Amino acid sequence: MRASPLTRAVGRAFGGRARAAVVLATATLGTFLVLRGALFAGLVRRDADLLGGRATLALSRPLPALLAARARRDGLRTASWVRFPTAAVHGPRIALATVLAVGPGYPLRGDFRVRIRAGGPRVRRRTPPPRGGVWIAPALAAFLHARLGDRIDVGVARLRVAGFLERAPGIGWRASLFAPPLVMRLATLAATRLVLPQSRVVYGLSLEGPRTPLDTYLSWVRTRPSRPFVRRRRDVVRSLRRTTRRLTRYAALVVLAVLALAVFALGLAARATARRLAPVAAYLVAQGVDRARLGRSFLTALARPLLTTCALGTPVALLAVALIAALFRGELPLVFAPGPVLGSLLVAVLATAVLSSALFANTLRALATGSPAAALRGSRLPLRRASGVVLGAALLLVGALLVPDVGVHHPKLLAALVLGAVLLPVLFRAGFALLARLARGRAVGLWWPATALARRGWAAAVEASALAFALGLALTAVGVEHGVVRDLEHGLARGQPNWFLYGITPGARAPLARALAQAGLGRVRYAPFVTARLVRIDGRRVRASSPRYRRVAWLLRHDQNLSSRRRFPPTNRLLAGRFWSPASRAAEASLDRRFARLLHVGIGSTLAYRVAGRTVTLRVTSLRRVDWWSFRPNFFVLASPSALRGLPRSYLTSLAVPPAAVPRLARILRRSPGVSAVDASALLRLARRTLAASRSLVILEAATLFLAALLLAASALEESAAERREERALLTLWGVGPARLRRLAAGEALALGIAAGLAGGGGAIVVTRLAMESLFDLPVPALGWMLPAALAASALFLLLSAAIAPRAALGSYAALRALDEGGGGT
Amino acid sequence: MNAACDRCGLLRLEDVSHGYSGNEETASILEGVSLTLERGERAALLGVSGSGKTTLLAVASGLEPPRAGRVRFLDRDLYALDENRRAALRLAHLGFVFQDIQLFPLLDVLENVRLPLAFRGDADAEERAREALEAVGLARRARVRPSALSGGEQQRVAVARAFALRPLLLVADEPTARLDRGHARRVWDLLTGLGRERGTALLVATHDEALATDCATRYRLEGGRLRNA
Numbered sequence A: 001m002r003a004s005p006l007t008r009a010v011g012r013a014f015g016g017r018a019r020a021a022v023v024l025a026t027a028t029l030g031t032f033l034v035l036r037g038a039l040f041a042g043l044v045r046r047d048a049d050l051l052g053g054r055a056t057l058a059l060s061r062p063l064p065a066l067l068a069a070r071a072r073r074d075g076l077r078t079a080s081w082v083r084f085p086t087a088a089v090h091g092p093r094i095a096l097a098t099v100l101a102v103g104p105g106y107p108l109r110g111d112f113r114v115r116i117r118a119g120g121p122r123v124r125r126r127t128p129p130p131r132g133g134v135w136i137a138p139a140l141a142a143f144l145h146a147r148l149g150d151r152i153d154v155g156v157a158r159l160r161v162a163g164f165l166e167r168a169p170g171i172g173w174r175a176s177l178f179a180p181p182l183v184m185r186l187a188t189l190a191a192t193r194l195v196l197p198q199s200r201v202v203y204g205l206s207l208e209g210p211r212t213p214l215d216t217y218l219s220w221v222r223t224r225p226s227r228p229f230v231r232r233r234r235d236v237v238r239s240l241r242r243t244t245r246r247l248t249r250y251a252a253l254v255v256l257a258v259l260a261l262a263v264f265a266l267g268l269a270a271r272a273t274a275r276r277l278a279p280v281a282a283y284l285v286a287q288g289v290d291r292a293r294l295g296r297s298f299l300t301a302l303a304r305p306l307l308t309t310c311a312l313g314t315p316v317a318l319l320a321v322a323l324i325a326a327l328f329r330g331e332l333p334l335v336f337a338p339g340p341v342l343g344s345l346l347v348a349v350l351a352t353a354v355l356s357s358a359l360f361a362n363t364l365r366a367l368a369t370g371s372p373a374a375a376l377r378g379s380r381l382p383l384r385r386a387s388g389v390v391l392g393a394a395l396l397l398v399g400a401l402l403v404p405d406v407g408v409h410h411p412k413l414l415a416a417l418v419l420g421a422v423l424l425p426v427l428f429r430a431g432f433a434l435l436a437r438l439a440r441g442r443a444v445g446l447w448w449p450a451t452a453l454a455r456r457g458w459a460a461a462v463e464a465s466a467l468a469f470a471l472g473l474a475l476t477a478v479g480v481e482h483g484v485v486r487d488l489e490h491g492l493a494r495g496q497p498n499w500f501l502y503g504i505t506p507g508a509r510a511p512l513a514r515a516l517a518q519a520g521l522g523r524v525r526y527a528p529f530v531t532a533r534l535v536r537i538d539g540r541r542v543r544a545s546s547p548r549y550r551r552v553a554w555l556l557r558h559d560q561n562l563s564s565r566r567r568f569p570p571t572n573r574l575l576a577g578r579f580w581s582p583a584s585r586a587a588e589a590s591l592d593r594r595f596a597r598l599l600h601v602g603i604g605s606t607l608a609y610r611v612a613g614r615t616v617t618l619r620v621t622s623l624r625r626v627d628w629w630s631f632r633p634n635f636f637v638l639a640s641p642s643a644l645r646g647l648p649r650s651y652l653t654s655l656a657v658p659p660a661a662v663p664r665l666a667r668i669l670r671r672s673p674g675v676s677a678v679d680a681s682a683l684l685r686l687a688r689r690t691l692a693a694s695r696s697l698v699i700l701e702a703a704t705l706f707l708a709a710l711l712l713a714a715s716a717l718e719e720s721a722a723e724r725r726e727e728r729a730l731l732t733l734w735g736v737g738p739a740r741l742r743r744l745a746a747g748e749a750l751a752l753g754i755a756a757g758l759a760g761g762g763g764a765i766v767v768t769r770l771a772m773e774s775l776f777d778l779p780v781p782a783l784g785w786m787l788p789a790a791l792a793a794s795a796l797f798l799l800l801s802a803a804i805a806p807r808a809a810l811g812s813y814a815a816l817r818a819l820d821e822g823g824g825g826t
Numbered sequence B: 001m002n003a004a005c006d007r008c009g010l011l012r013l014e015d016v017s018h019g020y021s022g023n024e025e026t027a028s029i030l031e032g033v034s035l036t037l038e039r040g041e042r043a044a045l046l047g048v049s050g051s052g053k054t055t056l057l058a059v060a061s062g063l064e065p066p067r068a069g070r071v072r073f074l075d076r077d078l079y080a081l082d083e084n085r086r087a088a089l090r091l092a093h094l095g096f097v098f099q100d101i102q103l104f105p106l107l108d109v110l111e112n113v114r115l116p117l118a119f120r121g122d123a124d125a126e127e128r129a130r131e132a133l134e135a136v137g138l139a140r141r142a143r144v145r146p147s148a149l150s151g152g153e154q155q156r157v158a159v160a161r162a163f164a165l166r167p168l169l170l171v172a173d174e175p176t177a178r179l180d181r182g183h184a185r186r187v188w189d190l191l192t193g194l195g196r197e198r199g200t201a202l203l204v205a206t207h208d209e210a211l212a213t214d215c216a217t218r219y220r221l222e223g224g225r226l227r228n229a
Helices: A007-011 A016-048 A065-073 A138-142 A173-178 A186-192 A212-219 A233-287 A293-329 A337-365 A388-402 A403-409 A411-439 A442-454 A459-491 A507-518 A547-557 A592-601 A660-671 A680-718 A721-734 A738-775 A784-803 A812-820 B053-060 B083-093 B109-118 B125-135 B151-164 B181-197
Strands: A054-059 A077-090 A093-102 A112-115 A120-123 A133-136 A151-154 A157-167 A182-184 A202-209 A229-232 A499-504 A525-536 A561-563 A573-577 A590-593 A606-611 A613-627 A638-639 A650-655 A678-679 B013-022 B026-037 B042-046 B068-073 B094-096 B168-171 B201-206 B217-220 B224-228
Touching: A007 A293, A007 B109, A016 A233, A016 A293, A016 A337, A016 A499, A016 A680, A016 B151, A016 B201, A054 A212, A065 A077, A065 A202, A065 A212, A065 A680, A077 A138, A077 A660, A093 A138, A093 A186, A093 A660, A093 A678, A138 A157, A138 A229, A138 A561, A151 B013, A157 A182, A157 A186, A173 B042, A182 A186, A186 A459, A212 A229, A212 A573, A229 A233, A229 A592, A233 A293, A233 A337, A233 A459, A233 A680, A233 B083, A233 B109, A293 A337, A293 A680, A337 A784, A388 A613, A411 A442, A411 A738, A411 B168, A442 A459, A459 A680, A459 A738, A499 A507, A499 A592, A507 A561, A507 A650, A507 A660, A525 A613, A561 A606, A590 A592, A590 A680, A592 A613, A738 A784, B026 B068, B026 B217, B042 B053, B042 B181, B083 B094, B083 B109, B109 B125, B109 B151, B125 B151, B151 B168, B151 B181, B168 B181, B181 B201
Parallel strands: A077 A678, A093 A182, A133 A157, A561 A638, A590 A613, B026 B224, B042 B201, B042 B217, B094 B168, B168 B201
Antiparallel strands: A054 A202, A054 A229, A077 A093, A077 A151, A077 A202, A112 A120, A112 A157, A133 A182, A151 A157, A499 A650, A499 A678, A525 A561, A525 A606, A525 A650, A573 A613, A590 A638, A606 A613, B013 B026, B013 B068, B217 B224
């Protein structure tokens, strides 16, 4: 048999808006999956050689020599390294760098990629730079205005820039973003005099060799009293997967929102498709075609056009990926390989196809289940609405797939999103019905729009929901970004501290303070800095691998920074408990409230830390809200002064340095080896650059959201098109002129816009407030502008829709025809 | 009523009653209706709007089980069969023409006629569809969509679709109700002519007494009861 007429009919009934919704859904999902894959691949590529070997041992003090000796005896190759942040100085310029000083044989795995001649090619190197020379990352060279051959000050040594480093085993992606890498030999490091007893340095040993002896060796290492931190390649990959999830969480939520809108549009499109297929279904069932076979035939007929349409989304996804990759070049490590890209696109195509066919199946099946006598009576078979349960389940599934972190850590947020998407139309429908009741007996200009919304039923409710959703999310994105930037800039206002100096040994405090005062950089206040490992909470041993501490595992695996203060920090806010008196002799702790929440501790809990072989137990007596954006020394854990007495410590300070005074600071730092400096304005520049790129992404996301909302609105308009056409035809026949008809249509659009604007703007205010308070821990900016903005945008959007709506039904002949067709929409 | 044919009858309704249940009361539509139709016989069903003609057709063609009584088609008790078997019987032996025409707007005329044949799995579906269109004088318009046809032409396509199935019984519910006099006559002549030519029995509901005179048997449905007109 040739192509069945039904196949062709279904292909034709699967209209433009349904296809557009499917393309949009596939493209959005595909873009997200491809980018997430590329980001993961990029992080893996950058960090796969992180270890410089198959595994590493790391410790915040020199590793016992026995560890390396035993490894060699077990047939493993070893290479030592030291890593720490410090200030690099070139003339009047200072920049934070991550020093990686490596011993012979490093790297055991991977290689360095370096440009050793200006404009020359990138070359691979298996050995570090020559003695007295350093390789620096291009970002660091840009900060310092350093060229190849220039000499830069690192500690007390003046070292030659021997190459620009593009990839270095042993430097993580995060480290290279905030403190670009600087590589030298261990032999060169000694000349810098940077590594002192209290310096914050990571001592490492890379290991390479066959798996079995390595496993045996690492098992032995774990029993050693020094308990070095052991990392293997698979740990890195696992942690990178987590990082990727965290980085893409926000985008995943937007993708979910776009998908929700697209799914709604698809649901309406499925109903429109079913409406077109209803007469033939009614006839065929009456004629005796088996119902089950008819249902199957509909779906089989739909499969090909659906898959073809899904496939059409892939070039759109690739275009979007190219655009985003161009926007974020340099900000994110994106690596595209044909296999994963094709895999991601295939997943997007299949997921959208499955989701769409589930929706269509739900609606089309209804065509084959109505009464066969319906055709004889001239009525159509009843259409079953795509049930909210199916929609909700589908969205939850996609949500869990896209944002597992959100699913696990913020189930309420995910549930609220899904519930919002499903419940909003229900609320709108009820609201419109109430409005119609209130408008009863009023002037026609008021009564008509109000009752029109109620008459349109689900179409108007879904249309309003789509707009409200899109507006709400777009305004939230703008509001949050505006709030964060404003706070960052406020934090760096003139006269506020803009430089951090840390790694200051007790003996260096007084000379440094004198030098800074003489240079006119003001008086400094030092905050003590004690490196400690949290070992017990409320007497129970802390296991970083425990699911209870999943979100703070990284912190628990590393040393934390404790500080002490006699008085409550002025930029903090006391939320619970009481802060100790200056004379307190008790071992007390004051915790950042979010940190306390992550550790599941509260007032009265005890935290035991290991510091230089001693255990210090602190009782939590207060919870604080920390203003992390104040650019003053802030700590998750503050201890009462008596608790940290006698423990090894270094100091930290912050100071306001006007641009003209930076060369003076550079001169001081040259004479203070070991003191690291961070230019907060460089952080702000980085944040601004990232935010600018993010803004482009936000605009792109908002545009996609609006496209989805537009599609949904168009689908909803289509849903009620026949009804509108018939109404207009009737009104025209009764003598209502075109101008008045337009006014009535505008009134309906305006009413819908006001409803959507109120919901969208109100929702955006609530979500932005929540995001600023709980996600960023920042003060909430003024958000009143959101409501009028949402109202104006939605009213404009709908008025435009009404203005460009087809006017064919307005002529008297068309009116008669529309009535003759009974609004059948054929 | 043709009592002589109770052994060879194509369709037989025996004491059929039917009605619909409302919120509180039950409305009776058919009460003790009996009817027999032979192969090739043409019967008109007259009655005012709302008299129950459509319900009778639905019950007679196996679309709606009656509340009481039996319906036999080809000597089989229709409602003793399950719905699938009943559907198979309709597809094999019945043709329908509706007042509302029920053409599919997304398919052209030829595809509309071919559609039920394709579902029946007829190998010569296209050929028979073309032949049926030829018979109703619309072969030249095979590739246009129904929306480009007049109401009369659309109903002729529906007639072609029904006859293309070569049914034993053609059930038509007010096939001319929405047409003007000229088109109505043409469609009616087609129905009766093709029926006669192909030996197809016709059961046609109409309120047009003039057209009904062409049928050898005429029934009138009044107050739920059937009598010879």
